[in-house]
Amino acid sequence: MNLTEQWIAFSTILSREIKRFMRIWMQTLLPPVITITLYFIIFGSLIGARIGEMGGFSYMEFVVPGLIMMAVITNSYSNVVSSFYGAKFQRFVEELLVSPTPNYIVLWGVVMGGVCRGLLVGLIVTIVATFFADLRVESPLLTITIVLMTSVLFSLAGFINAVFANSFDDISIVPTFVLTPLIYLGGVFYSTELLPEFWAGVSQLNPMLYIVNAFRHGVLGVSDINIELALIIVAGFTVVAYSYAMHLLNSGKRLRQ
Amino acid sequence: MTVALSIKQLSKTYNNGFQALKGIDFEVKEGDFFALLGPNGAGKSTTIGIICSLVNKTGGQVEVFGYDIDSDFPMAKKQLGVVPQEFNFNNFEKPLDILIHQAGYYGIPRKLAEERSEFYLKKLGLWDKRDTPSRNLSGGMKRRLMIARALIHEPKLLILDEPTAGVDIEMRRSMWAFLQEINAQGTTIILTTHYLEEAESLCKNIAIINHGVIAENTSMRTLLQKLHQMVFVIDVKTSLEHAPVLSGFDCVLVDKQTIEVVVQQSQSLNELFALLSEQQIEVASLRNKTNRLEELFVDLVAKPSA
Numbered sequence: 001m002n003l004t005e006q007w008i009a010f011s012t013i014l015s016r017e018i019k020r021f022m023r024i025w026m027q028t029l030l031p032p033v034i035t036i037t038l039y040f041i042i043f044g045s046l047i048g049a050r051i052g053e054m055g056g057f058s059y060m061e062f063v064v065p066g067l068i069m070m071a072v073i074t075n076s077y078s079n080v081v082s083s084f085y086g087a088k089f090q091r092f093v094e095e096l097l098v099s100p101t102p103n104y105i106v107l108w109g110v111v112m113g114g115v116c117r118g119l120l121v122g123l124i125v126t127i128v129a130t131f132f133a134d135l136r137v138e139s140p141l142l143t144i145t146i147v148l149m150t151s152v153l154f155s156l157a158g159f160i161n162a163v164f165a166n167s168f169d170d171i172s173i174v175p176t177f178v179l180t181p182l183i184y185l186g187g188v189f190y191s192t193e194l195l196p197e198f199w200a201g202v203s204q205l206n207p208m209l210y211i212v213n214a215f216r217h218g219v220l221g222v223s224d225i226n227i228e229l230a231l232i233i234v235a236g237f238t239v240v241a242y243s244y245a246m247h248l249l250n251s252g253k254r255l256r257q
Numbered sequence: 258m259t260v261a262l263s264i265k266q267l268s269k270t271y272n273n274g275f276q277a278l279k280g281i282d283f284e285v286k287e288g289d290f291f292a293l294l295g296p297n298g299a300g301k302s303t304t305i306g307i308i309c310s311l312v313n314k315t316g317g318q319v320e321v322f323g324y325d326i327d328s329d330f331p332m333a334k335k336q337l338g339v340v341p342q343e344f345n346f347n348n349f350e351k352p353l354d355i356l357i358h359q360a361g362y363y364g365i366p367r368k369l370a371e372e373r374s375e376f377y378l379k380k381l382g383l384w385d386k387r388d389t390p391s392r393n394l395s396g397g398m399k400r401r402l403m404i405a406r407a408l409i410h411e412p413k414l415l416i417l418d419e420p421t422a423g424v425d426i427e428m429r430r431s432m433w434a435f436l437q438e439i440n441a442q443g444t445t446i447i448l449t450t451h452y453l454e455e456a457e458s459l460c461k462n463i464a465i466i467n468h469g470v471i472a473e474n475t476s477m478r479t480l481l482q483k484l485h486q487m488v489f490v491i492d493v494k495t496s497l498e499h500a501p502v503l504s505g506f507d508c509v510l511v512d513k514q515t516i517e518v519v520v521q522q523s524q525s526l527n528e529l530f531a532l533l534s535e536q537q538i539e540v541a542s543l544r545n546k547t548n549r550l551e552e553l554f555v556d557l558v559a560k561p562s563a
């Protein structure tokens with residue numbers, strides 16, 4: 001296919017993905033907004049008021065970046081995992097597999113679908129957050145870079161999960177047992193300074209810590225970790241996830257018999 | 258003459274170790290209307306799956322209009338439209354969207370995609386249903402939707418895996434007419450079917466596949482010529498010890514009162530009766546041993562595979 005044709009294929013896949021999550025907005029857009037708003041109210045306003053300062057900011061200011069990031073991560077992931085697993089389950093992924101669309105276009109199409117949902121929910125949550133806290137972004141470029149990279153990374157992860165999934169259970173295992181705990185323990189609600197030395201050390205192994213802190217650094221200008229290291233780690237994971245996803249598509253594992 | 262599809266030594270062993278194709282060869286010429294026949298589990302869908310790259314082959318070579326499906330896959334795929342045996346579209350999407358999306362995957366610009374979608378939906382009698390979620394279509398409509406989808410990029414080779422399964426007689430006839438029309442306009446067609454009548458009335462050439470090997474690959478005419486003989490079962494009143502010698506006719510003794518005689522189209526029953534009378538064999542009754550295409554098919558398929 002020439003580049004124009006590839007562009008048409010890409011925009012077709014992307015618009016199909018966007019149409020999908022917009023059509024079922026009650027399942028895709030509304031729940032995360034409600035959940036995160038509840039976090040704002042409970043942790044930020046009610047409990048946060050008693051906690052006082054965290055890392056030199058009001059508790060509300062401290063949790064907002066983490067919560068936005070949580071929304072971006074879970075929505076990117078779950079958009080791709082449910083959309084692509086659904087396509088596999090109903091077999092209409094075959095529409096793409098028989099077509100001349102190159103694999104990398106297929107992958108970028110569905111991944112950008114996840115990114116769009118992640119960013120859209122992230123944006124709505126950010127708007128809601130402005131009702132609770134005074135938001136100003138210290139370094140917009142860093143903030144946007146980290147959001148985009150994270151969103152791509154977790155969309156890719158969702159894709160890999162979908163390729164391996166054999167049932168609808170399989171697509172909720174990772175979000176429930178891996179993503180959520182890692183995010184919660186990744187410093188969304190607390191600064192690792194509060195942890196005993198041992199657990200602070202263990203936390204360094206959690207990739208979410210870097211993501212949440214890099215984003216917080218972008219917004220507030222402070223973080224628990226080295227920002228270059230965080231970017232390198234996220235970029236590294238993204239490259240690995242992309243290569244693996246491409247390998248799955250090229251070999252046809254679990255997609256072709 | 259251009260070869261639309263060339264299959265050489267194609268084999269497939271599924272992950273569970275089952276060998277579905279044991280090295281098959283066949284060729285389909287451009288413009289042909291080709292039937293791929295065989296009993297359940299013969300390997301028809303496996304073959305089609307490999308051609309349209311939904312199944313990874315274990316060995317062999319497939320070329321679509323000279324394009325190798327491995328090394329030249331984007332070109333091979335552009336030549337090819339496929340209607341699978343099982344429904345594989347998004348149940349929540351509308352027929353019009355399904356077609357426009359499919360066109361997009363072939364890089365067809367939006368405007369042209371819309372025109373073609375309208376054309377094929379109308380052609381297949383689905384225009385009224387263009388905005389109905391496709392899960393609400395009837396079985397026959399779903400099949401027609403898949404035909405429209407397979408044609409949206411105007412492939413030179415159209416492969417249909419049991420397109421008329423579960424389609425009523427009237428709709429089947431109109432589908433036949435449609436397929437004949439696009440074949441006449443130059444599209445090469447391959448179809449699998451369990452209705453031999455369908456193969457007989459549509460197809461020019463035929464391959465019969467059984468247990469993953471090609472049992473027969475010939476023109477429909479040659480195959481049907483084999484039918485230009487009939488076997489008659491004759492009950493005789495005279496008790497016979499051995500088959501009578503009837504010059505020009507093959508005759509076997511089934512039991513003392515029954516013989517089977519093969520009558521070629523060029524021969525007449527009068528000759529047979531004359532010979533029987535000469536030998537004082539009195540005929541009590543006569544019936545035609547079933548020997549339609551079905552019979553031939555069963556014979557071919559029953560042959561122990563090589």
Ligand SMILES: Nc1ncnc2c1ncn2[C@@H]1O[C@H](COP(=O)(O)OP(=O)(O)OP(=O)(O)O)[C@@H](O)[C@H]1O
Nearest residue numbers: 257271273275277296297298299300301302303304
């Ligand atoms: N994914 C699979 N894993 C293992 N075996 C398979 C798989 N798909 C098909 N088979 C086996 O391969 C053989 C050929 O199947 P195929 O679907 O090609 O038959 P078919 O000729 O299309 O039959 P039908 O007329 O019933 O559609 C069958 O024995 C089937 O059980």
Ligand SMILES: [Mg+2]
Nearest residue numbers: 301302342418
């Ligand atoms: Mg089949």
